[in-house]
Amino acid sequence: MEPAGRVFRLFQLASYLQSGKTLSAAELAELCGVSRRTIFRDINLLRDAGLPLEYDEEGRGFSMPVRSYLRPAEFTFAETLSLLLLCEELGGDGGIPFHAAARSAAVKLLSGLPESIRDELGEVVERISVRLEAPRSDAGEPAHYQLLIDAIGKRQCLRLTYHSFEEDGEIRTQVSPYRIFFQRRAWYVVGHSSVHDEIRTFNVGRIRKAELTDESYEIPPRFSLKAYFGDAWSFIREPNDRHDVVIRFGPKVAGNVAEVRWHRTQQIVRKPDGSIEFSVTVDGLSEIVWWVLGYGKEAEVIRPDKLRDMVGEHVQKLAQAYEIDSPGPP
Known part of the structure; x- marks a missing residue:
């Protein structure tokens, strides 16, 4: 079944459960056209969404009280379609910690729609797919996200055990979280770290343990992610290492590079041969x-020489790894 069809299947399952009958897993599987294993997984999703499913031990079947959903606001067809697509795609396995809530929200949204509109939406959604980037394997424990949200809401510090690549092992620190953000397939938290005595960025997926403390904190009133990251290429800002970068891209890739807004400072000059000169100002070259x-x-790389040398060094090491004669200095 297409990914978007899962939301409609969950709604279909909920409808059967609200029919007033007690239905076994086998009966529900036959009605929905899926396996019993899938039915049990879907039932757990509905329960996680807070829907009042009931199991009759004597009848060995499931049911649900009628009208268990809240009625949605009056969305337009386009608004409903966009919400369903986003809820379903984010409700997949893409490393988004709020996936269960997103999927259950889509089911509840469907519940209040007239049958004719549901059918029309179903036909459209099955023909549209949103392909997200491949998920990371270290998405992290869902409980850690909730603790971070609680900590920010209550302004209480967190005590973390964290696997740090920089320190090459586990560290223990107390963090005052300022912001949570999602970038490059992973969630991060930015806040003051007691061990480093400065504001740091932590990958939520590498948090091993998290505990909410009784100690309160204040977020600096002028703090913002924009100011914190400055002109970093992505989100690793290297202070006192600011560079004006110019890169020439050949005709084969020039169009692909030019059509994306990679950085807020970027400028592009198109050349007669189809190539482009890509200019950007960044705080640090490692990314x-x-x-x-x-x-x-x-x-x-046209400039700076430092970046040109860095690329050349990687090329030479690649040549050695593949046992190719060194291309010489760039």
């Missing part, structure tokens, strides 16, 4: 060097 390498021979 952008990997982006440049991803385009292979179609990307040439």
Whole structure:
């Protein structure tokens, strides 16, 4: 079944459960056209959404009281369609911690719609798909996200055990969380760290243990992610390492590079041969060097020399790894 169809199947299952009959898992599986295993998984999703499912031990079946949903607001067809698509796609396995709530929200939204509109939406949604980036395997424990949300809401510090790549092992620190954000397939929290005595960024997926403390804190009134990250290429800002970068991209990739807004400072100059010169100002080169390498021979760093040398060093090491004669200095 297409991903979007899962929401409609969940709604269909809920409708059968509200029919006034007690239905076994086998009967529900036959009605929905899926396996008993899928029915049990869907029933758990409905329960996680807070719907009052009942199990009759004697009849060995499931049921649900009629009118268990809240009536939705008066959305337009386009608004309903967009919400269903977003709820379903974010309700998949894409590393989004709120996926269960998103999927159950879609089911509740469907519940209040007239049957004719539901059928029309179903036909449209089955023909539209939103493909998200591949999920990370270290998405993290759902409980950690909820603790972070609670900590920010209550302004209470968190005591964390965290696997740090920089320290090459586990560290223990007390964090005052300022912001939570999602970027590059992972969730991060930014806040003051007691061990480092400065504001740090932590990957939520690498939090091993989290505990809410009684100690309160205040978020600096002028704090913002925009100011914190500055002109970092992504989100690793390297203070006192600001560079004006110019990269020439060949005709084969120029169009793909030019059509994306990679950075707020970027400027593009198109050349007669179809190539482009891509200019950007960044605070640090460690992130952008990997982006440049991803385009292979179609990307040439014009300046600064530091970035050009970094790319050249990687190329030489690649040549050695593949036992190719060194290409020499860039």
